[in-house]
Amino acid sequence: MEQHFKYFSILENTKTKNASVANQNGQCKYARFDQTVAADVLRFHKSIPGYGITPLVSLQERAAAGNVKAIYCKDESFRFGLNAFKGLGGSYAMFRILCQRLGLDHTVTDYRDFQKKEIREQCNKVHFVTATDGNHGKGVSWAAKLFGCSAAVFMPAGSVEARRKAIEEAGNATAEITNLNYDQAVEHSWNLARQNGWILIQDTAWDGYEQYPEWIIDGYLTMAAEAVEQLQDIVPTHVFLQAGVGAMAGGVMEFLLSYYVNNPPCVTIVEPKEAACIYQSVKAGDGMIHSIDGNPATIMAGLNCGTPCRVTWPAIRDKAAFFCSCEDIITKEGMRTYANPSGNDGPVVSGESGAVTFGLVNRILQDETLRRLFHIREDSVILLFNTEGDTDPEGYRKIVCKTKCEAHYAC
Numbered sequence: 001m002e003q004h005f006k007y008f009s010i011l012e013n014t015k016t017k018n019a020s021v022a023n024q025n026g027q028c029k030y031a032r033f034d035q036t037v038a039a040d041v042l043r044f045h046k047s048i049p050g051y052g053i054t055p056l057v058s059l060q061e062r063a064a065a066g067n068v069k070a071i072y073c074k075d076e077s078f079r080f081g082l083n084a085f086k087g088l089g090g091s092y093a094m095f096r097i098l099c100q101r102l103g104l105d106h107t108v109t110d111y112r113d114f115q116k117k118e119i120r121e122q123c124n125k126v127h128f129v130t131a132t133d134g135n136h137g138k139g140v141s142w143a144a145k146l147f148g149c150s151a152a153v154f155m156p157a158g159s160v161e162a163r164r165k166a167i168e169e170a171g172n173a174t175a176e177i178t179n180l181n182y183d184q185a186v187e188h189s190w191n192l193a194r195q196n197g198w199i200l201i202q203d204t205a206w207d208g209y210e211q212y213p214e215w216i217i218d219g220y221l222t223m224a225a226e227a228v229e230q231l232q233d234i235v236p237t238h239v240f241l242q243a244g245v246g247a248m249a250g251g252v253m254e255f256l257l258s259y260y261v262n263n264p265p266c267v268t269i270v271e272p273k274e275a276a277c278i279y280q281s282v283k284a285g286d287g288m289i290h291s292i293d294g295n296p297a298t299i300m301a302g303l304n305c306g307t308p309c310r311v312t313w314p315a316i317r318d319k320a321a322f323f324c325s326c327e328d329i330i331t332k333e334g335m336r337t338y339a340n341p342s343g344n345d346g347p348v349v350s351g352e353s354g355a356v357t358f359g360l361v362n363r364i365l366q367d368e369t370l371r372r373l374f375h376i377r378e379d380s381v382i383l384l385f386n387t388e389g390d391t392d393p394e395g396y397r398k399i400v401c402k403t404k405c406e407a408h409y410a411c
Contacts, residue, residue, distance in 0.1 A: 001014075002283065003373070005363075005367075005370070007326065007327045007329050007330055007363075008273070008324055008325060008326040008327065008330055008360060008363070009273070009279075009324065009325050010322055010323070010324050010370075010373070011279055011282055011283055011322065011323040011324070011325075012321070012322055012373075013282070013317075013318075013320055013321055013322065013323070014285075032254075033217060033218065033221055033250075033251040033252075033254040033255050033258075034254070034255060034258045034259075035225070035255070035258065035259060037218050037221060038218075038221035038222065038224065038225040038255060039225070040106075040107065041088075041092050041218050041219055041221050041222050041225075042221075042222050042225050042226075043110065044091075044092060044095055044106075044110055044111065045088065045091070045092070045219075045222050047110035047111040047112055048080070048091065048111045048146065049111075050080055050081065051080070052078070053226050053230070054074065054075055054076050054077075054078045054079055054223065054226065055074075055075045055078060056072055056073070056074050056075075056226075056227060056230040056231070057072065057073040057074075057075050057345075057346055057348055058070065058071075058072055058345075059071040059072070059073060059341065059342075059345045060344075060345060061341065061342035061343035061344060061345045062337070062341065062342050062345055062362075063382075065342055066361075066362070066365035066366075067365070067378055068365065068376060068377075068378065068379075068380040068381070068382060069378065069379050069380055069381050070234070070381045070382070071361070071381075071382045071384070072227075072231065072234075072236070072381070072382070072383050072384065073338075073348055073358070073384045073385070073386050074223055074226070074227045074230075074383070074384070074385045074386065075348055075350075075386045076223055076354075076385065076386055076387050076388070077348075077349055077350070077351075077354070077386060077388060077389030077390075078389075079223075080142065082135075082138055082139060082142055082170060083166075083351075083388060083389040083390070083391055084134075084135040084138065084139070084302075084351075084354075084387060084388040084389065084391060085135070085220065085223055085248070085385070085387045085388070086135040086136045086138060086139035086387075087138070087139035087142050087143065088139070088219040088220050088222050088223060089136070089139060089203060089215075089216035089217065089218075089219035089220050089247070089248075090136065090139030090140040090142070090143040090201065090216065090219070091139065091142070091143040091146060091219060092215060092216070092218055092219030092222075093201055093212055093215035093216040093218075093219060094128070094140070094143045094144070094146075094147055094149070094201060095109075095111070095114075095147075096215040096218075097199060097201065097212065097215070098114070098123060098126065098147060098149075101122075101126070102119060102122055102123075104119075111146070114146075114147055114148070120148045123147045123148040123149050124148050124149070126147075126149045126150075126199065127149065127150050127151065127152070127196070127197075127198045127199070128140060128144055128149060128150070128151040128152075128198060128199050128200075128201045129151065129152045129153075129154075129189045129192050129193050129196075129198045129199070129200055129201070130151065130152075130153055130154070130189055130200065130201050130202055131153075131154050131155070131156070131182065131185035131186040131188065131189045131202065132153055132154075132155055132167070132185075133155065133156065133159065133163075133182060133244070133301045133302045133303075133304055133305070134155070134159065134160070134163035134166075134167070134301055134302055134391055135163075135302050135353075135387070135388055135391060136203060136302075137153035137155065137167045137173070137175060138163075138166055138167045138170045138171075138391075139170075140153060140171075140173065140201055141153060141167045141168065141170045141171035141172060141173035141175070142170040142171040143171065144171050144172045144173055145170075145171030145172040146171070149172065150172050150173065151171075151172065151173035151174075151201075152173065152174050152175075152176075152189075152192070152198070153167050153173050153174065153175040153176070154175075154176055154178050154180075154185045154188055154189050155167075155175060155176065155177045155178060155185065156177075156178060156180055156181050156182045156184070156185045156295075156304070157177070157178060157179045157180060157181065157295060158295070158297065158301075159177045159301065160301065160392045160395065161177070162391075162392055162393060162394065163301070163391055163392060164176070164177050166391065181294065181295045181296075181306060182304060182305050182306055183291065183305070183306040183307055186202060186204060189202065190202075190209075200212070201216070202216075203216040203217065203245060203247040203248075203309065204245040204247065204305070204307065204309045204310075205309050205310045205311045206310060207310075210310070210311055213247060213309060213311050214311055216247060217247050217248070217250070217251035217309075217311060217312065218251070220247070220248045220251050220252060221251060221252070221255050223252070223385065224251075224252045224255045224256060224259075225255070227383065227385075228256070228259055228260075231383075234381060235260055235263055235265075235381065236256075236260075236265045236381045236382065236383035237265055237266065237379075237380045237381050237382070238265055238266045238267075238268070238374065238376065238380055238381070238382045238383070239252075239253070239256055239265045239266070239267050239268070239382075239383045239384075240267075240268045240270055240357035240360065240361055240382070240383075240384055241253060241267065241268070241269055241270065241357065241385065242270045242271070242300075242303055242353060242354070242356050242357050242385075242387060243269050243270065243271050243278055243303065243316075244271075244275070244302060244303040244304065244305035244353075245277070245305045245307065245308055245309040246269070246278050246308050246309050246312050246313065246316050247309045247311070247312055248385075248387065249269055249278075249312070249316065250309065250311070250312020250313070250315050250316045251312060252385070253267045253269075253312075253315065253316065253319065253320060254312075254315050254319075256383075257319060265383070266321045266322070266374065266375060267319065267320045267321055267322075268320065268321060268322040268323070268324060268357075268360075268374070269316060269320045269322070269323045269324070270324045270326060270356050270357050270360055271303060271323075271324070271325050271326070272296070272298035272300040272303050272304060272325070272326060272327075272328070272331075272356070273298070273325040273326055273327050274292075274296035274297055274298045274304075275292055275296040275298055275300075275303060275304045275305055275306065276292070276323075276325035277289075277290065277291060277292045277305060277306055277307055277308050278308050278313075278316060278323060279323045279324070279325045280292065281308055281313070281317070282317055282323050283323075287317065289307060289308050289310060289313055291306045291307040292306040292307075293306070298328055299328045299331065299332075299352045299395065300328065300331055300352045300353045300356060301352060301353060301392070302351075302352075302353030302387070302388060302391075303353050303356070322374065324360055326356055326359070326360055328352075329359075330356055330359040330360055330363065331352050331353075331355050331356035331359050332352075332355075332359070332399050333359040333362060333363075334350065334355030334356055334357065334358035334359025334360070334362070335350055335351070335352065335354075335355040335359075335396070335399050335400055336399065336400050337355075337358060337359070337362055338350040338355055338358055338386070339400040340400070348386055349389045349390050349396075350386045350388070350389065351388040351389055351390050351391045351392065351396060352388075352392070352395065352396075352399075353387060353388050353391075354385075354386040354387045354388040354389070355386070357384050357385070358384055358386075361382060361384065364376065
């Protein structure tokens, strides 16, 4: 059932119908993003210099104002000094790829082994390539420097120059803004990889290219594993996950549903309206992936993707409870509210792709019809992931600078 509200739309999942489609011809392999995988990933990440658990921020005043028990935000803007979570996926996938290439057992190898001279010399010959809206490319560039490799990064048309520059400054990569859309930039990177013997490291997938995206998604599990450890005995009832291709959203969702298997949370997938490829694929009702054509425009650059990731698509399609497509004003509201918290709540610096879930949650909490639809009550515990900080500093300042002016909320 699809419902439209001012600035966003909601699609409630028809689980039974989608589940039957999912099982046809054995087409839908479920990813295995569980605690066992997360433990191995976390072991690797802990071996990297500069590793630290990112904050889990309790927004208690906002929760009280919204008449719920708690709202928590896992703030990934502190991750490895990269201002975003993407370094988790890039570093772990690069680790697994290099282990495979060099004949190393990933279960007993960690980052310290890559400081050995003979391994370093082999890594120096490896060149990666990827397409990105910003944060993934930054993570790949950083990881390339970490392992002594190099990389080329291609960005879609309309990408912000500050993000391109940040990619090059983060590590060892060249970055170029193309005149292509995101899917075309991925195809361009794939063609270059085949022509030049480079290694494509991408978090979207297609027939014949699934293993590396799975390893990237594995890397994202570190933030989910940390979050449940920080929550201790507190069990989230609702989780809102932003999605571009749905790699992070699908992996984190699968982990949380398996971790809280006896009391699973209600998971909502949130996308920009102009690039809501998951929303539109679910809405089509045939169980298949559908792409967004053209050059969609949204300030949520990290979510501006045209085709769902086939690795996580089956699980998202069948297990998420709701799908939401939001206009840019929703993420602007989320950014401003994070930056100017209520009472004693601490501020969170959240960029355009990090804040859309918080903007949506605030809208839901203010509307009784929406609260009933999402089964939100006084004892509800909401978990959010702030996936990026102010990755476009100038754009961030323009959006949050006048939050106390009510008229500015409509800009």
